[in-house]
Amino acid sequence: MKKFLLATAASALIAGSAGAEDIKLGISLGFTGPLESMAPGMQNGAELAIKEVSDSGLLLDGSTVSAVTGDSTCIDAAAATATVERLITAEGVRGIIGGMCSGETIASLENVARPNGVVMISPSATSPALSDMEDDGLFFRTSPSDARQGEVMAQIMQERGIQSAAITYTNNDYGKGLADSFQAAFEAAGGTVTTNAAHDDGKADYSAEVAALAAAGGDALVVVGYVDQGGSGVVRAALDTGAFETFVFPDGMVGSALEANFGTEINGSFGQNPAAEGEGRETFLSMAEEAGFDGTSAYSAEAYDAAALILLAMAKAGTHDPATYKDSIMDVANEPGEQILPGQLARALEIINEGGDVDYVGATNVELIGAGESAGTYREIQITDGAIEVVGYR
Amino acid sequence: MDILNALVVFLNFVFIPAAAYGAQLALGALGVTLIYGILRFSNFAHGDTMAFGTAIVILLTWGLQALGVSIQPLPTALLALVPAIALTAVLVLVTDRLVYRFYRKQKAAPIIFVMASVGVMFVMNGLTRLLIGVNEQRMDDGARFIIDVRTFREMTGLTEGLALRSTQALTVGLAFVVMIALFWFLNRTRSGKAMRAYSDNEDLALLSGIDPERVVRLTWIIAAGLMVIAGSLYGLDKSYRPFNYFQILLPIFAAAIVGGLGNPLGAIAGGFLVAFSEVAVTYPWVRVVGYLAPWYDPGQGNLMQLLGTEYKFAVSFVILIVVLLFRPTGLFRGKSV
Numbered sequence: 169m170k171k172f173l174l175a176t177a178a179s180a181l182i183a184g185s186a187g188a189e190d191i192k193l194g195i196s197l198g199f200t201g202p203l204e205s206m207a208p209g210m211q212n213g214a215e216l217a218i219k220e221v222s223d224s225g226l227l228l229d230g231s232t233v234s235a236v237t238g239d240s241t242c243i244d245a246a247a248a249t250a251t252v253e254r255l256i257t258a259e260g261v262r263g264i265i266g267g268m269c270s271g272e273t274i275a276s277l278e279n280v281a282r283p284n285g286v287v288m289i290s291p292s293a294t295s296p297a298l299s300d301m302e303d304d305g306l307f308f309r310t311s312p313s314d315a316r317q318g319e320v321m322a323q324i325m326q327e328r329g330i331q332s333a334a335i336t337y338t339n340n341d342y343g344k345g346l347a348d349s350f351q352a353a354f355e356a357a358g359g360t361v362t363t364n365a366a367h368d369d370g371k372a373d374y375s376a377e378v379a380a381l382a383a384a385g386g387d388a389l390v391v392v393g394y395v396d397q398g399g400s401g402v403v404r405a406a407l408d409t410g411a412f413e414t415f416v417f418p419d420g421m422v423g424s425a426l427e428a429n430f431g432t433e434i435n436g437s438f439g440q441n442p443a444a445e446g447e448g449r450e451t452f453l454s455m456a457e458e459a460g461f462d463g464t465s466a467y468s469a470e471a472y473d474a475a476a477l478i479l480l481a482m483a484k485a486g487t488h489d490p491a492t493y494k495d496s497i498m499d500v501a502n503e504p505g506e507q508i509l510p511g512q513l514a515r516a517l518e519i520i521n522e523g524g525d526v527d528y529v530g531a532t533n534v535e536l537i538g539a540g541e542s543a544g545t546y547r548e549i550q551i552t553d554g555a556i557e558v559v560g561y562r
Numbered sequence: 563m564d565i566l567n568a569l570v571v572f573l574n575f576v577f578i579p580a581a582a583y584g585a586q587l588a589l590g591a592l593g594v595t596l597i598y599g600i601l602r603f604s605n606f607a608h609g610d611t612m613a614f615g616t617a618i619v620i621l622l623t624w625g626l627q628a629l630g631v632s633i634q635p636l637p638t639a640l641l642a643l644v645p646a647i648a649l650t651a652v653l654v655l656v657t658d659r660l661v662y663r664f665y666r667k668q669k670a671a672p673i674i675f676v677m678a679s680v681g682v683m684f685v686m687n688g689l690t691r692l693l694i695g696v697n698e699q700r701m702d703d704g705a706r707f708i709i710d711v712r713t714f715r716e717m718t719g720l721t722e723g724l725a726l727r728s729t730q731a732l733t734v735g736l737a738f739v740v741m742i743a744l745f746w747f748l749n750r751t752r753s754g755k756a757m758r759a760y761s762d763n764e765d766l767a768l769l770s771g772i773d774p775e776r777v778v779r780l781t782w783i784i785a786a787g788l789m790v791i792a793g794s795l796y797g798l799d800k801s802y803r804p805f806n807y808f809q810i811l812l813p814i815f816a817a818a819i820v821g822g823l824g825n826p827l828g829a830i831a832g833g834f835l836v837a838f839s840e841v842a843v844t845y846p847w848v849r850v851v852g853y854l855a856p857w858y859d860p861g862q863g864n865l866m867q868l869l870g871t872e873y874k875f876a877v878s879f880v881i882l883i884v885v886l887l888f889r890p891t892g893l894f895r896g897k898s899v
Contacts, residue, residue, distance in 0.1 A: 339872075363865070368872060372800035372810075373583070376844050376871040379575040383846035383865050401801070409574055410711025410723040 188230040191488050193218060193478060194255035195235050195471075196266030196276065198242030202338075202369055202397035203268060205425055209465025210291055211237060213452075213531075214265045216459055217475035217513065224514035226521060227483050240267045243340065243369070245275035252276040256284050262488040263287045263478040265471060270295030271341040277307055287490045287497070289478055291470035294419065294442075295345040299539060305494050310470040310477070310534060311442050312544025314342070314418075318349030320440055320546045320562060321390070321418060322357050328438065330387045332360040333416065336377065336402050337392035339366040346418055347392045362386040369398040374405040382411035388437075390416040395423040400430075407433055415439075422549055422556065423466055431554035438550040438559075441466055443532065445547070445561045452510040452531035469531035470542075476513055476530055477501055483520045501536040503527045563720070568853035570714075570722040580841040581834070582730040582799055585737035588833025589792035590810065591817035592744065592826055593785045599761045599824035600781045601662070603675030608814065610686035612793030613807035615650040615786065617694040619794045620802060622646055623701045635705035635728065639794055646794075651786040657682055658782055666778075683808075690804045698803045702729060729799040740791055741830060744784070748826065753780055761824065809875075813840070816878040820885050822892025831893065840877045843868045 195214050197207040215235050222233040236259045238251035248267055255261045264286060267273035273293035281288045282304055289308045290298075296315040301307065325333065335351060337343035343366065351361045363384035367377045381389060381402075389412040393399025399421050406412045407430070417426065417439030426434075443449070443466075452472060456463025463469060478493075480500040485493035500516075505525030508516040516526045528534055535543045548560045590608065597605045622642035632638050661678050708731055711723030748754040760767040760777045768774060793807060800806075817836045821828025846865035851858060860866055869876070885892060 365870075366872065370803065370805065372796070372803060372806040373579075375575070375579045376841060376874055379579075379841075380844070380846050380865065380867060380871055382575065383849050383867075385849075408707075408727060409725050410715075 188228070188232075191228070191231050191233045191482070192236050192259055192261045193233060193475065194252070194259065194261035194264040194266065195237045196240045196248065196252050196255060196264055196268075197237070197471075198268040198272070199237070199239045201242035201244070201269075202394035203242050203420070205396050205423055206292075206466045207268065209462060209468040210268070210471040212456070212459065212461040213463070213468035213471035214291075214475040216455060217472045217479065217510075220511070220513045221476070221479045221517065224517055226514055226517035227479060228486070228488060231488070233479060236261055238266075240269075240272050240276070242267075242269040242272055245272050248272035248276045249279045252280045256280060256286050261286065262482070263289070263490060263493075265289055265291065265474045265478070268292050269340070269342055270298060270345065274298065274301065274341065277301070277303060282306060285491050287478060287481075287494050289474040289497075291474045292419075292467040293342075295341045296349055297341060297345055299541060303539070305540075306490065308474075308477070308497055308536065308540035310473045310530075310532060310542050311467065312542045312546075314346040315349045316544045317418060317440070317442070317546065318346060318351075319353040320544075321350050321416065322353035322359065323562070324438065324440060324548055325354065325388065325416060326357050326359065330359070330414070330416075332362055332386045333388045333390050334362045334381045334384050334386040334412075335364045335390045335392060336367050336381055337364070338394055338398055338420070339368050342420065343392050347390075350390065350392070350418075360386075367393065367398045367402055369394065371398060371401065374398065374401040375409065377402060378405040378409060378411050381406070382409065386412075388412065388414040388416050390418070391421055392418055393420060395421045395425045395429075400425065403430060403434070417549075419466065424556075426551075427555055430551075433554075434551045435553065436551065438548065440546040440548050440562075442542070442544055443469065443547040443561075445545070446533060448509045448529050448531050448533060455511055463531075472510060473528070473530040473532050473534050476510075477528060477534070480508075480513070480516055480520065480526065480528055483517050484526075498536055498540060500526055500528050501534050564853040564856065566718075567720055567722045568850045570720055570724050571849050571853065574722070574724045576838075576841050576845050578724075578726060578730055580838045582733045583841070584834035584837030585734045586792055586796045586799070586833075587810070587813055587817045587837050588830040589737050589740065589788055589795070590814035591821065591829035591833045592741070593788035593792065594814055594818040595821070595824055595826055595829040596781060596788070597785050598818070599826075600757055601675070601778065603672045603679065604815070604823075605785075606676060606679045606811065607657075607683040607686050608789065609807045609809075609811035610683050610690060610804075611650065611654060611786070612789045612796075613804045614653065614686050614690045614693070615646055615790035616793035616797045616802055616807070617690050617804070618646040618649050619643060619790065620694065620699050620701045620797070627703065632703065636732070637702050637704040637729070637798055639701050639798055643790060643794060647787045647790045650790050651783045654782045654786045655779060658778065687804070687808065694804070696804055698801050699797075701802065702798050704728065727799070729795075733795045733799050736791065736795060740788070744788075744826065747784075757781060812875060813837075813878045816882045820881055820892055822894040825892065825894045828892050828894030835893075836878055836881060839881060840874050843877050844871045844874050 199207045218233050240248040270293045294314045296313050299313050335347050337347035415437040419441035422441040453463040481493045481496040482488045484496040505527040508528045510531045537543045550559045619642045623639045626638050705728050708726045711725045714724045756772045817832035821832030846867035848866045
């Protein structure tokens with residue numbers, strides 16, 4: 169029996185290094201919870217890249233790749249930890265695309281991914297706290313840190329002549345991180361923040377919160393919240409009581425639900441979310457359309473890139489062992505090498521298999537900086553006639 | 563002009579929201595107090611039964627909307643109230659038959675009833691989630707505003723705006739009608755008098771030929787009506803999410819206890835007292851003071867707010883504790899807790 173076990177273990181080890189097999193990737197996103205309307209678009213993005221690589225038959229001697237999804241709930245750190253635990257220990261995934269929200273991502277990274285040595289690439293966790301976490305080189309993100317978003321938002325507001333603003337943020341790591349980084353950037357640029365107050369998600373009524381914000385005043389209200397949650401509640405109450413007319417929406421608020429909830433009532437409000445322009449994005453959008461989903465959905469392109477990076481890094485390292493391929497991620501993401509756009513993953517695998525270098529550009533102009541996070545391009549949006557209109561990129 | 567502006571700010575941010583919230587709490591507290599007065603226990607399932615009744619209202623409203631029925635400018639949900647009350651009444655009567663009647667026969671202590679109602683609360687909770695799910699649902703249609711901020715500013719020329727949502731006016735109006743009807747029923751009709759007699763002294767009521775089971779049934783039916791109306795008004799005015807109905811249980815109980823459990827007048831007063839305290843304590847008064855006393859400078863960044871809005875629920879707790887310490891029977895001399 170002992171010999172048999174030993175033999176099985178040995179053959180498992182050998183199988184880990186060579187030979188075609190089925191590699192599992194985990195997708196841990198908030199399919200329920202405050203960002204549930206964004207999760208399907210992200211899942212589709214990630215699965216698009218996985219399918220592309222799997223169908224090419226060029227990864228690790230023709231290995232196939234399959235996705236295993238799990239619900240990270242976005243807000244419940246314990247549930248997210250349990251989900252990632254299941255993905256790693258029960259499903260045996262070799263890398264994870266996720267988590268979705270910052271607090272949940274920090275928890276599952278600290279409690280499960282790091283102890284088990286599995287790579288996590290988050291498409292959408294943007295808290296500045298993730299930049300300098302102890303991660304053993306296992307954590308990356310294809311979205312930029314909110315420290316950068318705070319600067320961009322402050323800049324957009326300055327250019328639109330808004331000198332004073334009230335901030336309301338959702339009471340979690342994402343909200344607090346972005347609200348603080350925005351306040352610092354806005355004040356450094358000479359603006360005044362009249363108040364920086366938290367709101368809790370899931371309440372029936374936000375009139376008390378809005379009353380406090382209205383008392384503090386300001387030219388605009390910065391709503392650092394979730395569009396399927398308290399963020400919309402605050403905007404609703406502010407519109408009803410006439411407390412504010414202009415709103416500034418960061419990434420958590422820019423979604424189709426915004427148009428559905430408020431329509432023309434928020435004309436003239438503006439905001440930004442991470443999204444690149446250019447050939448890569450165009451290609452991704454048409455690929456998404458062909459696959460039957462909306463590629464403009466927030467963080468869908470980032471999810472595609474996250475999955476692509478993991479798979480290209482595996483090819484580069486010649487193994488799907490996270491402890492080895494984690495070091496190749498920065499390699500494939502950045503220069504030098506031939507530039508790779510969405511839809512060219514097969515081409516990238518060919519180059520890598522021949523021993524060449526690739527520079528993955530992807531759908532969002534991926535350029536990983538610092539400890540492995542996107543440098544960040546943001547698209548500036550504006551609400552015109554009740555619809556979200558893209559006015560520029562920065 | 564400044565005094566008018568101060569008044570408008572006060573009305574817009576304190577008085578109107580607190581009055582609507584108070585009316586919703588008062589209706590909820592009336593139901594709690596009625597059950598306490600006649601069935602002699604604190605019904606913890608009240609909030610979740612409200613959620614269930616409102617879920618039925620929402621489903622019926624959707625049905626009516628799909629059929630194209632509407633009573634513009636009033637919300638269609640009002641039409642759905644009556645059948646929803648009937649369905650909820652059936653549900654609570656079945657619950658009474660299955661759960662509470664057994665303990666009544668046993669002449670169980672009130673605390674056992676309370677624990678049984680906690681069990682009922684969890685079941686109701688689950689039923690609601692099975693019926694409609696956990697997410698936020700919308701049912702309001704009809705005109706949104708009676709006066710909106712922009713019209714008000716144009717009409718009056720004041721710098722401050724005032725908004726009165728139609729659901730807020732509807733809440734206060736309907737609550738008022740329901741309360742008058744309830745008092746008329748309790749004081750003027752034979753059945754109402756029987757209920758009060760049963761509440762005052764069970765044995766004496768039995769001796770004078772009052773059928774206790776009939777009184778109990780009547781109480782449940784009236785309570786179901788109050789629950790569905792309170793829940794629907796809350797859902798129309800704010801938003802419907804089953805979990806929120808569990809959360810408003812605390813202010814509802816605070817209202818009923820402050821007014822004096824078992825005393826309907828106290829429940830109404832308690833509802834408004836709790837609502838106005840919650841809003842007034844967490845409201846930043848800086849703008850009102852700014853208009854009334856322009857010479858007073860509170861200093862940069864001082865909003866003159868006693869408590870942060872996240873401590874809204876704490877206000878109910880504080881009121882409860884103070885009342886229980888100094889006047890355990892409540893402001894209107896109800897039964898002692």
